[in-house]
Amino acid sequence: MVRIGEDQVRRVKEATDIVQVMSEYAAVRKSGKNFVCCCPFHQERSPSCYIYTEDPSYYCFGCKAHGDAISLVQKKENVSFVDAVEILARRAGITLVLQEGPAGNRGERDALVAAAAFATSFYERCLWEAPEAADARAYLESRRLGRASCERFRLGWSLGRGSLVDAARRKGLDLALLAKLDLTVDRDGRLTDRFYERVMFPICDRFGNPIAFSGRLLPAAEKAAKEAGRGVGKYVNNTDTPLYQKGHIVFNLHRARTAARDAGRLIVMEGPTDVMAADQAGYAECVAVLGTALTPEHARQLNSVVGDGRLILLLDGDRAGQTNALKGIRTCLAVGAPVKVAILPDELDPAELLAAGDTVTPEAKATFERVLAGARSDVDHLLRTVAPRPYDLDREALVAAVDEVLGSVRPMPDEEQRRLAAHEVAEWFNVPRDRMEKRLAEGPAPRAPAAPPAEDAPPAEIPLPKLDNAQDRILQLLVARPTLRPIAADEHGLEPSHVPPPWDTLLGHLLMQPEDDFHAVQSAATTADPRLGDAVGRLARTPLVPRGAAPPEDADLRHELALQVRTLRRGLLRTAIHRLGVAIQDAERARDMVKLKALFSERSALQREERDLG
Ligand SMILES: [Zn+2]
Known part of the structure; x- marks a missing residue:
């Protein structure tokens, strides 16, 4: 063991300003005769960590973290007592005389x-x-x-x-x-x-x-x-x-540390040549994790340098969705190190973009800055990777996607951050916030393990896309009652595109050939897609009213058809409005004002249409 004499420790402590040391990890401000900051050990928005200068120490009223400058460095830098003293000694310009212990x-x-x-x-x-x-x-x-x-x-x-x-x-x-x-x-x-x-x-x-x-x-x-x-x-x-230990060490962190604090951001790149290219172009605040995926230890360390969402993962466009990148983001979420994710355009990697050395063009730098400015939140990136088109998912796929994202949100240590993330997820999937919070708290329903397929089982048939209740009921009504078909098209504006393919073929046939009987419809459907033929049979076999109920009046069915088509069209409008909302967010990020204006006007047209239907 290495020992440092008591007197030397005291000297280092006396030469150290704890407020300055804390400033490296958090934004410190004066409060009365002491100082306060947001705690560097737990996520918070209003400061509850006090720094006392009289007996130099800190105390967090939130998580009870406390200690002196040495223990602060020890915990934040994940180093031993001796190393922490050595770090502070260097800061203070003191040369330590270390004593070798017996098991040195x-x-x-x-x-x-x-x-x-x-x-x-x-x-x-x-x-x-x-x-x-x-x-x-x-x-x-x-x-x-x-x-x-x-x-x-x-x-x-x-x-x-x-x-x-x-x-x-x-x-x-x-x-x-x-x-x-x-x-x-x-x-x-x-x-x-x-x-x-x-x-x-x-x-x-x-x-x-x-x-x-x-x-x-x-x-x-x-x-x-x-x-x-x-x-x-x-x-x-x-x-x-x-x-x-490769789980601990980050390429170029020793040089990037100070630069990152000055620049207010720390950029994590994929490889050492990327870091070097960026450094050549004047971006000293870049590091790379080598030989392993980002570990919790890395995440904590990197977060301790800048913290508070100023950590940026810069990913190559073609690899942005890769398991490693997602794993890195999940690791950061789990240790409470918020990250932003910036994605390079497909055809660029940072080494190529910035590697012109002294001759790096202002345009290349502008592109680089634009990519960084367009960085998205960690949860946003997960959402876009796991479910890029939430409105296209059927119910089962939607639940699976929600659970996948919530699985990454659930380990987040800070309750408030977790709740906000759940709201982001809710918005993306167009699900009420309280329901998302509930699901977050509950965890996913345990899934029955899928039975392994029998050795010589025939290949499973691909099922048709699921219809919602309104779509299913409308098709049933139109198959059973040919007289309803012209009404659906002419009075209620039903169109084949109101159901997903290949159902649209069936609906198209029903609307265009209102006189066809069941057999003609089924045979046309079978020709288009054998699965549709079976579906027509199922629709025809399902009774229009519950068994034992009086046979339905034509007027009742007409009335029901009107309601169902309205429900269907409102659902479709809502999906389209939600989809536009996502596109609007993208355009806002890209600051594309022309597109933004077009999207806004398209959305308000749809919103008007939805109101009119109501
Ligand atoms: Zn705390």
Whole structure:
């Protein structure tokens, strides 16, 4: 164990302004002789966390979190007591004298950091000097990653074939350290390099020390491997080591931290080259998670840098709906780290957009800013991915989609945020808010496990799209009573498009051929779609009135038809109005005023029509 003497801890504490430290995690304002802020440990909108300067400490009246500057850093940065003191000491410009305890690992840590630094320099030298790295240099150039940028990020090239091991031996470095860093492998008792022929991206700790690597295969090698049927990863990352846990470390966070606070946003990109391209173009507030999906630990850490919805996930358009992106969003929701999701247009990735280096155009920057400004809320993105066209879903699919989204909302730690998210879901699916809140509280009904299909079962027939009650009843009335058909069309404005395909074929036939009897209708329906033929049979077999009731009068049926068609048309209008509402939101986000105006006028026309029907 490493120890820090009491006197040194006291010195650091005295030199530290807790208000300033807290300001890195929350917006602090003065209140009387103390300070207040929204608690950095729980989601809230009005400040309940007090910072006392007399006996420097903080206390949250909401979640009871409390402590001094050291415990604040410990909890927010997820580091040990010693590391927290070290962080504060650096801030205050104090050099600590650490004492090695009996079971010391500080010594080993330092040795590992030194070994990683040695490997980084070796890889760097190879990249810029080795003839074998010519392709790598050409690749970086083709990605328009300039030498200055590559040097800033300390990119390298792994030659492989034991070159790192040899260099370490010559230098007299303990090879066991490289093994612990996962930079060597044992091949039949012979120690050799783990990484070979890859561009090396160092991953740094919060002080900027390289502690691990992500190695990228060159495109040509990637293609060759694919053709040879060898499965190799485009990126290979370190396994966890004593210095590095991939669930914790974020590429470029050590540099992005300050920039993100200044810019008021932290952008999470997909890969290290994206981050570098953005950095070249002047966006230093970008990071990437490497070698794993976003973990809860990442989410907490990133949120602690900016917080309060200023964390932006930037996704490639073609991958925006992918499982990994959705998983990342769910992880953020579950730990109470609100994110926004910005999606690049299909044909662009950030590296391509911004990689022009010094010559990056104002247009490219404007595009980038526009994409970021159009970022949507996490829940909004989930809704659009899970159910892009809510109005097209039949009831069963709607319930499934609602449950899928609520499944991501339910773990949100803050009750108020959870309720607001449920309202967003309700609006999207056009369901009353209180019903959505209820469903959120209840959880989905347990589903009976589907019986596995029998081995030689015939392929299940695809069922016809479900009709709602009004649609079903109207078709039934029109099949049973040919005299109602002209009335439905002429007096009530019923049209084939008022039912979904292929039902529209049947309805069209009924309205166009009012004189056809049941057999003629059924045979025409069967010709169009055998399933429709069966459906006509079912409609005809269903009694028009409950068994035992008096046979229906024609006048009653006419009256009922009028009501049913009105119900149907109002339902369709409401769906169309809701759909326009979604399009209006999109146009508002895109600030497309021309489209917005057209949509508004279309919507008010439909709203008028709906009122007239009522
Ligand atoms: Zn709190």
